[in-house]
Amino acid sequence: MYKETVYSAFNLLMHYPPASGAGQHPQPQPPLHKANQPPHGVPQLSLYEHFNSPHPTPAPADISQKQVHRPLQTPDLSGFYSLTSGSMGQLPHTVSWFTHPSLMLGSGVPGHPAAIPHPAIVPPSGKQELQPFDRNLKTQAESKAEKEAKKPTIKKPLNAFMLYMKEMRAKVIAECTLKESAAINQILGRRWHALSREEQAKYYELARKERQLHMQLYPGWSARDNYGKKKRRSREKHQESTTETNWPRELKDGNGQEESLSTSSSSSPA
DNA sequence: CGCCCTTTGAAGTTC
DNA sequence: GAACTTCAAAGGGCG
Numbered sequence: 001m002y003k004e005t006v007y008s009a010f011n012l013l014m015h016y017p018p019a020s021g022a023g024q025h026p027q028p029q030p031p032l033h034k035a036n037q038p039p040h041g042v043p044q045l046s047l048y049e050h051f052n053s054p055h056p057t058p059a060p061a062d063i064s065q066k067q068v069h070r071p072l073q074t075p076d077l078s079g080f081y082s083l084t085s086g087s088m089g090q091l092p093h094t095v096s097w098f099t100h101p102s103l104m105l106g107s108g109v110p111g112h113p114a115a116i117p118h119p120a121i122v123p124p125s126g127k128q129e130l131q132p133f134d135r136n137l138k139t140q141a142e143s144k145a146e147k148e149a150k151k152p153t154i155k156k157p158l159n160a161f162m163l164y165m166k167e168m169r170a171k172v173i174a175e176c177t178l179k180e181s182a183a184i185n186q187i188l189g190r191r192w193h194a195l196s197r198e199e200q201a202k203y204y205e206l207a208r209k210e211r212q213l214h215m216q217l218y219p220g221w222s223a224r225d226n227y228g229k230k231k232r233r234s235r236e237k238h239q240e241s242t243t244e245t246n247w248p249r250e251l252k253d254g255n256g257q258e259e260s261l262s263t264s265s266s267s268s269p270a
Numbered sequence: 271c272g273c274c275c276t277t278t279g280a281a282g283t284t285c
Numbered sequence: 286g287a288a289c290t291t292c293a294a295a296g297g298g299c300g
Contacts, residue, residue, distance in 0.1 A: 156292055158294075159278065162279075165294065179295095182277085182298090183276080185276045185294085185295075187277095188278095189277040207280085223281045223282060223291080223292070224281080224283085226291085226292065227291060230273095230291075230293095
């Protein structure tokens with residue numbers, strides 16, 4: 001449900017022209033991000049506000065104004081979670097946070113107007129909290145597990161490709177009228193390879209900054225923290241697929257490609 | 271209901 | 286240090 005509205009927001013923003021002179025888009029990002037402000041600026045929408053609004057289709061102009069006035073010193077990180085209207089030509093040069101669930105501290109943020117947990121911060125089960133009547137059934141182990149679950153999951157920062165996917169997904173869906181993510185992701189994977197080095201470099205840089213900011217905000221966090229919180233498919237299959245898809249990339253580019261991808265390999269420039 | 275699929279990349283683990 | 290594994294997003298498919 002909310003995902004559709006997110007897409008609506010994406011589509012909305014896709015067609016929202018960059019505000020002229022939008023360089024004055026002070027965002028409540030840490031210095032790292034601020035230092036990376038695009039010269040032209042990009043209209044940004046706080047996805048956090050979007051998620052917490054009962055009628056989540058805010059006018060972009062309002063949003064930017066709200067962000068201007070959001071105090072930096074508060075723990076309200078909603079501004080980090082900003083949605084950009086970046087397209088291939090005008091990538092969000094900022095550390096986007098438009099995808100950064102790990103930074104969504106909606107729940108438990110003191111004084112936050114709408115302390116509704118962001119859907120991205122979920123218990124490891126990926127489910128909402130137990131309903132009251134369920135609590136009677138709790139065993140000790142379960143309550144322990146629930147305690148664990150109450151800790152908001154800090155998710156991994158998105159890598160370059162994930163950021164690219166996040167941005168381009170709506171476009172691909174619109175173009176292909178496909179909805180199945182597996183198919184969409186295949187297309188996005190091919191498009192990723194078709195990107196020039198410079199275009200990819202933008203996303204690598206974005207991802208690098210997201211990682212840095214993530215480290216600053218969660219110094220003790222480790223990717224291991226989330227290990228085992230997701231049920232995984234059988235190893236055999238996964239290995240099969242990874243060895244097939246990840247290992248011989250150069251070979252694939254050269255041989256078994258359906259689409260002719262004239263461009264470089266996918267190795268990170270960094 | 272909940273995992274699978276599918277992608278790339280980062281980070282963790284294993285040997 | 287190479288190889289392998291897990292998880293980030295996403296949403297339809299399917300058991």
